[in-house]
Amino acid sequence: MTGLIPLSDEDEAQVRALVEATWQTRKGAVLDRLDTLAQAARAAVDEQLDEPQRRHAEREAHRLAGSLGTFGRQRASQLAREAETLLTTMPAGASAPSRLAAIVADIRVLLVDDVTGSDATDGHPLLHVRHADPWAGTRIAEVAMSRGMRTRVSADTPEAGPGSIPRVAVVDLDLPGALELLRRLASEDPAVPTVALVGVHHGLRRRLAASEAGATTILPAESTAEQILVAVDAALGRSEPVDGHVVAVLDTSVVQDEVRGALEPAGLTVEVISDARELEQALEATKVADVLLIGSDLPELAASDLCRAVRSDPRWAALPIALLVPEVTHAVTRAAALAGADGVVAQPLDVIELRARTVGFIRRSQSLRALAETDRLTGLANRRKLDAELDRFVALADRLGQPLTLALIDLDRFKRVNDRYGHITGDLVLRRVAALLRDRFRGEDLVARWGGEELAIATFGMPRPASVRRITEALDELRDQRFDGPEGQSFKVTFSAGVAEYPEDATDLASLYQAADAALYRAKDTGRDRVAAAGAAPANATPGLFDVAIIEDDDILADLLRRSLDEQGLTHTTITDGHRAIRRLTGPGRQRARVVLLDIDLPGSDGLEVLDRLAADAVLEETRVIMLTARAGDTDVIDTLSRGAFDHVPKPFSVPVLLQRVLGALAA
Amino acid sequence: MTVRRVLLIDDDDDIREIAEITLTAVAGWEVLTAASGEEGIELAAAEQPDAILLDVMMPGLDGPGTLTRLRAGPDTCGIPVVLLTAKAQTSDRHRLNGLGAQGLLTKPFDPLQLPAQLAAAVGWEE
Numbered sequence: 001m002t003g004l005i006p007l008s009d010e011d012e013a014q015v016r017a018l019v020e021a022t023w024q025t026r027k028g029a030v031l032d033r034l035d036t037l038a039q040a041a042r043a044a045v046d047e048q049l050d051e052p053q054r055r056h057a058e059r060e061a062h063r064l065a066g067s068l069g070t071f072g073r074q075r076a077s078q079l080a081r082e083a084e085t086l087l088t089t090m091p092a093g094a095s096a097p098s099r100l101a102a103i104v105a106d107i108r109v110l111l112v113d114d115v116t117g118s119d120a121t122d123g124h125p126l127l128h129v130r131h132a133d134p135w136a137g138t139r140i141a142e143v144a145m146s147r148g149m150r151t152r153v154s155a156d157t158p159e160a161g162p163g164s165i166p167r168v169a170v171v172d173l174d175l176p177g178a179l180e181l182l183r184r185l186a187s188e189d190p191a192v193p194t195v196a197l198v199g200v201h202h203g204l205r206r207r208l209a210a211s212e213a214g215a216t217t218i219l220p221a222e223s224t225a226e227q228i229l230v231a232v233d234a235a236l237g238r239s240e241p242v243d244g245h246v247v248a249v250l251d252t253s254v255v256q257d258e259v260r261g262a263l264e265p266a267g268l269t270v271e272v273i274s275d276a277r278e279l280e281q282a283l284e285a286t287k288v289a290d291v292l293l294i295g296s297d298l299p300e301l302a303a304s305d306l307c308r309a310v311r312s313d314p315r316w317a318a319l320p321i322a323l324l325v326p327e328v329t330h331a332v333t334r335a336a337a338l339a340g341a342d343g344v345v346a347q348p349l350d351v352i353e354l355r356a357r358t359v360g361f362i363r364r365s366q367s368l369r370a371l372a373e374t375d376r377l378t379g380l381a382n383r384r385k386l387d388a389e390l391d392r393f394v395a396l397a398d399r400l401g402q403p404l405t406l407a408l409i410d411l412d413r414f415k416r417v418n419d420r421y422g423h424i425t426g427d428l429v430l431r432r433v434a435a436l437l438r439d440r441f442r443g444e445d446l447v448a449r450w451g452g453e454e455l456a457i458a459t460f461g462m463p464r465p466a467s468v469r470r471i472t473e474a475l476d477e478l479r480d481q482r483f484d485g486p487e488g489q490s491f492k493v494t495f496s497a498g499v500a501e502y503p504e505d506a507t508d509l510a511s512l513y514q515a516a517d518a519a520l521y522r523a524k525d526t527g528r529d530r531v532a533a534a535g536a537a538p539a540n541a542t543p544g545l546f547d548v549a550i551i552e553d554d555d556i557l558a559d560l561l562r563r564s565l566d567e568q569g570l571t572h573t574t575i576t577d578g579h580r581a582i583r584r585l586t587g588p589g590r591q592r593a594r595v596v597l598l599d600i601d602l603p604g605s606d607g608l609e610v611l612d613r614l615a616a617d618a619v620l621e622e623t624r625v626i627m628l629t630a631r632a633g634d635t636d637v638i639d640t641l642s643r644g645a646f647d648h649v650p651k652p653f654s655v656p657v658l659l660q661r662v663l664g665a666l667a668a
Numbered sequence: 669m670t671v672r673r674v675l676l677i678d679d680d681d682d683i684r685e686i687a688e689i690t691l692t693a694v695a696g697w698e699v700l701t702a703a704s705g706e707e708g709i710e711l712a713a714a715e716q717p718d719a720i721l722l723d724v725m726m727p728g729l730d731g732p733g734t735l736t737r738l739r740a741g742p743d744t745c746g747i748p749v750v751l752l753t754a755k756a757q758t759s760d761r762h763r764l765n766g767l768g769a770q771g772l773l774t775k776p777f778d779p780l781q782l783p784a785q786l787a788a789a790v791g792w793e794e
Contacts, residue, residue, distance in 0.1 A: 011694075012780060014693075015689075015690060015693050015694055015779070015780055016780070018689055018693055019686060019689065019690070019779050022685055022686060022689060026682055026685070029681075029682075030682070059727070062725065062754060063680050063682075065754060065775075065776070066680060066682075066683060066754050066775040066776055067680060067682035067683055067686070067776070068776070069775065069776020069777075070682070070683060070686050070775065070776040070777055070778075070779060071682070071686065072778075074776075077776055081754075134771070134785075134788035134789055135771070137788070138773070138774075138785060138788075138789075141781075142774060145778070150778070151778070151781070152780075152781060152784070153781065153784065153785060153788070154784055154788065155788050
C-alpha cells in the first residue's frame, strides 16, 4: 500500500554500494569537520573555549551524528552524539574537556580504520515490522535500531516472493493478510520467529488464530515498543541453540558416548558421572543442572531408586529427570512415574527423541525458573533465588575452602526520590542502579533485589576487598549519573553498602547476613554514600569525597578551621576563590564534600553566586552548605537560607560553636 | 507507479546527497533539494512538490519556522510535510506534532528505509 515494491537482495546490495561510494567521497569532508571538534576540544582543555566556538562545535557534532549514522557508521554516530551532549553542557567540570578530546580521537580512529565498509549490515539481525500504524511501526524500529538490529518497516503485508527473509518479525494483526504472513514466516526454513500484536478488541478468537498461524509470541497491540522488543529478543533466543547443562548418571562408556553425541551438538553441556554416589556432589557443584538423565544399568542401584532419592531432596524437587530404560512397558513407565521421573527414553537411544525431550525439558524449566526467580522490576534475581544460591555457596565454601561474600546495598534517601519525583521515576532509578551493579560483577556472581530499595550481591571465590572494590566502582559511576524527574528536574542518587565474607566474618548464613547488615548500617551512620566492610575499621572517606570543603579567602581563618577539623578526624579541602569553587564543586568529575563552609565575601564569584550554582547543579542534594555571613542582617540570612543553604553563622564566630554546627550538619 | 516529486530541505550536504540517492534509486522519485528554509519555501511555491522532507535543526530559519511559513503560504499550505529530526525524545515529538506536520522521521535513518518511511508517513497508497 505504500506503493513501493520491496527491493530484491540484489537491488538492496546495489543501493548500499551506492551509499558506500558516496561515503567514500564524503569521508574527507567528514574528517575536516572532525577537525573543528578537535580544535574545540583543545580549546576546552586549555580553558579557552569561547561561546561562538562552542556553538559552532556543537552544531558540527550534531551534523556528524546525523550523517555518520545515515552512512551506517553507528558507533561513530553515537560518539558524535555524546560529543554534542558534552558540548551542550560545557563548561561542566574538569573531566569534560578531556572526555571530549578522547571522543574525537575515537571517532577519528573509527573513520580512518574504516576499510571494511558499513558496520550496519553484518552480524545485525534483520527485523521486519509490519504495522498498520506507521507511527507505531517507526517507534518499534527506532528502539530496535538502538539495540543494534537492522529494521524494515512497512504498513503493508508484502506478497510472497523473493526479497530478503528477516531473522525475526513483528506483525500487527490489524493488517489485512497478517495471518497469511505469519503462516508464511513460520513455514520458512528455518522458521522465522514472529511477535504478533493483537488488539484487545479482537478477543480470544483472534489470538487463537494467530497462535495457530504459528506466531511465536502474542502481545497486546497496546504494548510499548520496549515491551515488544523484549519479546523480539526472547523470540530470537528461542530460535537459537538452547544453553543448558545436563547431568547424566551412566555407567557404560557406549551409552555415555551416545548421550554426548545426541546432546552436545544441540549446544548443551553434558556432565557424565559413572558412580551414582558422586551424584549429590555433582548436582551441588553445578550452578544449575537443567536436566538429570539416569541410565538403567547402574550397578548397586536401580534407576528408579536413584530418581526417588534425588526427588525427595527439596533442592532438586523441580529438576526434570528422565530415565533411560531398556524397554518402555506399562510397568516401567508406572515405576518411573511413582519414583518422580518426568519421562522415560527407550534404549537403544533414538538421538532425535533424546535431544527433543531434553531440550523441551530445558526450555520449560528455564522459563519457569526465570519467572519464579526473577524480580520483575529490575530483572535481577529475587530473594528466593538469592537464598538458594547462598545455601549452595556456603556448601561449596565449606568443601573447597574458598571465601564467599555477601553485600547488602541500600539506596540513600530513596523514599525522598519516590516522594518528590513519583514512583515511576523511583522505579527507573532502581533499574539503573541494578544494571550498573550487574555490569560490574561476573556472570557467576548473583546480583539480586533483596526487597524495596535494597539489593544484594553474592559472590563465590572472590575475597571481600575485590567485592568492595567493584561496588565502590559502581558507586563512583552512579555519582556521575544524573536522573531526570517527570518535570525535567535533575537529581542524583547514591547508595550505601555493607560487605561481609564467609567464613571470615560469620559462622553461618544467618550471621553472614547480620555481619553484612551491620556493615551497611555503619556505612549509613557515617554519612551514607559509601561502602563499608564488615570487621574493618569504619570505612575511610571515599577518595574525592571530603567531609568539609572550606571556601574562604582569609588564610588565617582557613588555617584555624582546618586545625579544628583535623582534631575531629574530619577530612577537608580548602578553596580560596568563588570561580574555582564553582569549577571544582560542580559538573561531572567534581570534588564532593558533605559540608561546605562558604564565605559570603569571596573574590571571583561571591558566596551567594556559588550557592546558586551548587543549587543549580543539584549539589545541594548531597551537600549541606553553611554560609559564613559577614553581617548578621536579616536580609543576608533570609537570602542565604532561601537559596538552599542548610545553616548560616555570622562572622566573627567562635570556632567551637562553628564546629558544633559542622558536626550537626554532618549528622543531619 | 506514480513518479513523486519530493523536496528535501536540509542544511547538511551529506544528508541531502544520501537522501537524494536513495529516494531516486530506491523509489524512483524525483528529488529537489534546498539548503535553507528560505530557499526551500521559494522552491516549494515554484515547483509544487508532492511532499516536503524538512530538517528540524537548521541555522537561520529552522524547521518549525519553515513549516509555519509553508502552512501560511497560499501556494504551499496544502503540501504534506514530514519533519526530519535528530531528537526522538517524546517531549520534542509532542511539540513538533502540534505544528501540523504529517509525520516525523529521525536521523540517523537507514537510507534504504527512507522512501518507505516517507511514503508511510504521507499516506501514499497506490
